[in-house]
Amino acid sequence: MDISAFIQNICIYALPVLFAITLHEAAHAFAARHFGDPTAYLMGRMTLNPVKHIDPFGTIALPLLCLLLPGSFLFGWAKPVPVNFAGLRNPKKDMRWVALAGPGANLVMMLLWTLILGLVLHAAEGDFVYPLRQMAQAGVQINIVLMILNLIPIPPLDGGRVLVSLLPEKAARTVAKVEPYGMILLLVLMFTKVLFIIMVPFMNLFYLLVQNILRLFA
Template sequence: MDISSFIQNICIYALPVLFAITLHEAAHAYAARHFGDPTAYLMGRMTLNPVKHIDPLGTIALPLLCLLLPGSFLFGWAKPVPVNFAGLRNPKKDMRWVALAGPAANLVMMLAWTLVLGLVLRAAEGDFVYPLRQMAQAGVQINIVLMILNLIPIPPLDGGRVLISILPDGAARKLARIEPYGMIILLVLMFTKVLFIIMVPFMNICYLFVNHLLRLFS
């Protein structure tokens, strides 16, 4: 990839990525406070300021590497919002709703970018139509990837939290012990392409749904 194409990709993906990670983490913080834990709020993490949620590796370095590698899908993460699950009113039950708030935010953003894309596809050609269409497509893509990635049932991913919340106590404790190694497991799955194999079928379902919605604009 030449430098001009790389810079163009950064311009296209920067805004969708910032929205995706910021609203995902803010949603966790708002949900946690709603269910009784003010930790993220007290630490200044219940905010739409993207700087508060940026992780140097997961938000900057890894997405840039993905943009450089042909054929790879954009992959990354933000700095996790601190949640004291013991501080929730009903820790085990409320944990699932706090965890699901992040992927739910990505789902809403996927639908919002789909709406933008549908409107752009109907717009007359102009200077801003093509770049806005690319940005909307990037917004749909990154939110699908983040939503599905975070629903993988490996703690500390959101899917892991949800699984812990619904398993019997003994099994839940055993799964929770994996959490310190969760990101290592995830990186191994990514570099061995197993993560891609897991995610692609679910991504394809989401793209079929998006294409169905876009047909409503034709």
């Protein structure tokens, strides 16, 4: 990739990435407070300020590396919102709703970017139409990837939290022990392409949904 194309990609993806990670983490914080844990709120993480959620490696370095590597899909994460699950009113049950709030936010953003894309696909060509179309496509892609990625049932991903909340107590404790090694496992799956194999079928289902929605604008 030449430098001009790389800079163009950064301009297209920057805003969708910031929205995707910020609203994902803010949704966790809002849900945690709703179910009784004010930890994220008290630490200033219940905010739409993206600076509060940026992880230097997961939010900046890794996505830039993905843009540079041919054939890779955009991948990354934000700084996790602190949640004291013991502080929730019903810890085991409420944990799953706090965890699902993040992917839920990505689903809503995917639908909003799809609506924007549907509107600009048939708009008259102008100075802002083409870049907005590219940005909307990036927004759809990023939110699908983040949603599916976070639903993988490996702690500390959201899917791992959901799995722990659904399992019997003894099995839940066993799965929870994976958490300190979860991100290492995730990176291994990524660089061995296993993660891509796991995610693609689910991503394709949501791309099919997007295509069906876009047909309504035809």
